[in-house]
Amino acid sequence: MTSFAVVGAGWRAEMFWRIAAGMPGLECVGAVVRSPRDLPVPTYRSLAECVAGAAPDFVVTAVSWQAGPGLIVEAVERGLPVLAETPPAPDVAGLRELWAAVGASGLVQVAEQYLLMPAHAARQAAVRGGLIGTPTQVQVSSTHQYHAVSLIRGILGAGRGAVSVRASRTTAPLLDLLTRDGWTDDTDPKPATTTIATLDFGDGRSGLYDFTTNQWHNQLRFRRLLVRGSHGELRDDEVVRLPAPRTVVRTPLVRRQTGYDLDLDGFDTDTITYGGEVLYRNPYPGRRWSDEEIAIATLLDATAAWVRGEAEAPYPLADGAQDHLIALAVEEAADTDRTVTTGTEPWA
Numbered sequence: 001m002t003s004f005a006v007v008g009a010g011w012r013a014e015m016f017w018r019i020a021a022g023m024p025g026l027e028c029v030g031a032v033v034r035s036p037r038d039l040p041v042p043t044y045r046s047l048a049e050c051v052a053g054a055a056p057d058f059v060v061t062a063v064s065w066q067a068g069p070g071l072i073v074e075a076v077e078r079g080l081p082v083l084a085e086t087p088p089a090p091d092v093a094g095l096r097e098l099w100a101a102v103g104a105s106g107l108v109q110v111a112e113q114y115l116l117m118p119a120h121a122a123r124q125a126a127v128r129g130g131l132i133g134t135p136t137q138v139q140v141s142s143t144h145q146y147h148a149v150s151l152i153r154g155i156l157g158a159g160r161g162a163v164s165v166r167a168s169r170t171t172a173p174l175l176d177l178l179t180r181d182g183w184t185d186d187t188d189p190k191p192a193t194t195t196i197a198t199l200d201f202g203d204g205r206s207g208l209y210d211f212t213t214n215q216w217h218n219q220l221r222f223r224r225l226l227v228r229g230s231h232g233e234l235r236d237d238e239v240v241r242l243p244a245p246r247t248v249v250r251t252p253l254v255r256r257q258t259g260y261d262l263d264l265d266g267f268d269t270d271t272i273t274y275g276g277e278v279l280y281r282n283p284y285p286g287r288r289w290s291d292e293e294i295a296i297a298t299l300l301d302a303t304a305a306w307v308r309g310e311a312e313a314p315y316p317l318a319d320g321a322q323d324h325l326i327a328l329a330v331e332e333a334a335d336t337d338r339t340v341t342t343g344t345e346p347w348a
Contacts, residue, residue: 001025001026001027002025002026002027002057002058002304002307002308003026003027003028003029003054003055003056003057004016004020004026004027004028004029004056004057004058004059004060004083004300004303004304005028005029005030005031005032005044005050005051005054005056005059005060006028006030006031006032006041006059006060006062007031007032007047007059007060007061007062007063007071008031008032008033008061008062008063008085009031009033009034009037009039009043010062010063011180012062012085013031013060013062015292015293015296016028016060016062016296016300017031017039017040017041018040019289019293019296019297019300020300021040022284022287022289022297023284023297023300023301025304026300026301026304028041029041029042029054029055029056030042030043030044030050030053030054030056031043031044032044032045032046032047032049032050033045042054047059047071047074047075047078048078051078051080056080057081057304057307057308058080058081058082058083058303058304058307059075059080059081059082059083060082060083060084060085060111061075061082061083061084061085062085062111063085065087065089065090066090068084068085068087068088068089068090069088069089069094069097069098069101072084072088072098072102072108073098073101073102075107076101076102076105076107076108079107080107081107081108081109081303081306081307082107082108082109083109083110083111083299083300083303084108084109084110084111084317084320085110085111086110086111086112086146086147086320086323086324087110087145087146087320087323087324087327088108088110088317088320088321088324089321089324091328092325092328095321095324095325095345096345096346098317098321099317099318099321099345099346099347100346102317103317103318103346103347106313106316108316108317109303109306109313109314109315109316109317109320110315110316110317110319110320110321110323111296111299111315112146112147112150112299112315112319112320112323113292113295113296113298113299114143114147114150114151114295115150115151115154115155116294116295116298116299117291117292117294117295118255118269118272118280118282118291118294118295119237119253119255119272119291120151120225121279121280122253122255122272122274122279122280123155123225123227123234123253123279124154124155125279125280126234126239126253126274126279127155127227127229127234129277129279131229131232131234131239131241131274132227132228132229132230132231132232132233132234132239132241133229133230133231133232134229134230134231135155135156135157135205135227135228135229136156136204136205136206136228136229136230137156137205137206137207137208137226137227137228138151138152138155138156138207138208138225138226138227138228139207139208139210139224139225139226139227139228140152140207140208140209140210140224140225141210141211141215141221141222141223141224141225142211142215142216142223142224142225143211143215143216144211144215144216144327145211145324145327145330145331146320146323146324146326146327147323148209148211148327149199149207149209149322149323149324149326149327149330150319150323151225152199152207152209153201153207153319153322153323153326155227156201156205156207158201158205159348160318160319160322160344160345160347160348161201161202161344161348162202162341162342162343162344163199163200163201163326163329163341163342164199164200164339164340164341165197165198165199165200165326165329165330165332165333165339165340165341165342166197166198166333166339166340167195167196167197167198167209167330167331167333167334168195168196168197168334168337169193169194169195169196169334170193170194170196171191171192171193171194172191172192172194173189173190173191173192174189174190174191174192174212174213174218174220174221175187175188175189175190175218175220176189176190176192176213176214176218177218177219177220178217178218178219179214179217180217192212192213192214193212193213194210194211194212194213195209195210195211195212195330195331195334196208196209196210197209197330197333197334199326199330208226209330210224224236237252237253237254237255238250238251238252238253239251239252239253239274251274251275253272253273253274253279254272254273254274255269255271255272256269256270256271256272256273257269257270258270266286266288267288268282268285268286268287268288269282269289269291269294270282270285282294283297283298283301284297299314299315302314317347318347318348321345321347322345322347322348325342325345326342329341329342
């Protein structure tokens, strides 16, 4: 049994201990909270108290941007592996300070789960399988900042070198029907800001970032992902490619979801396939989990395996820092209306 503790008690922290409750071989042994409260796991007032009382194998930090770096450093000083919620530090100076303090320890992973979501995992498998040749551009319009950058960098296979960023913002009316709290029932459009940025990684690799206010929740905006390659293109759940001379084919990525019609197995994700090839298979059948929950469970399992020395690091601090560095460059480029080029940082 591998154990972990969560620092924090917000909605994000809750997902970790709730999902762990459905995972054999993994246990959340406590939560570090600022004030007493009733939770389904034991609570502690400090990390020191939690380490002494629960002895977790690793710790998940799910706190504010400002509080995160200090807790990460404290955990590392205690020799504890850390899975830090995104981003690991709020700004460029904070990222550099955090890397200087704990980068050499090799004890810090970042809780970036987007590439582990079933649809994205299948798309990445399709690209890595060579279906569209060498990937050259990734366009993401679904999520924001470091999450979108993670998708772009991960699918491209881009490293941690310098990136040139150009960006702009526009504002237009949009109905805001849903938030994290549910339906708003607001029928009056509100100003919504769209940020569009181009990211140049060099060597012919680029990204397009496109995000509108509250696009995660607003169902009036499509989620889009496009991967352009040397021998074809992947658009959302369809691939166009040249399998033979003068033969252009389009093939869908097909998701098998149980529980429809007379399927009595219960509502669940099963597989995502390309023709006869399985690109993704749900490792948690029967849990009835959403894509987000599946991704977090996959990340927790991968972190536990890393802590036990059985697997490679799932998402090292260097990658999380690079994602946020580029995300901050997008904001700066949009704010200043000029090209921003990131430097080659110590974590590169």
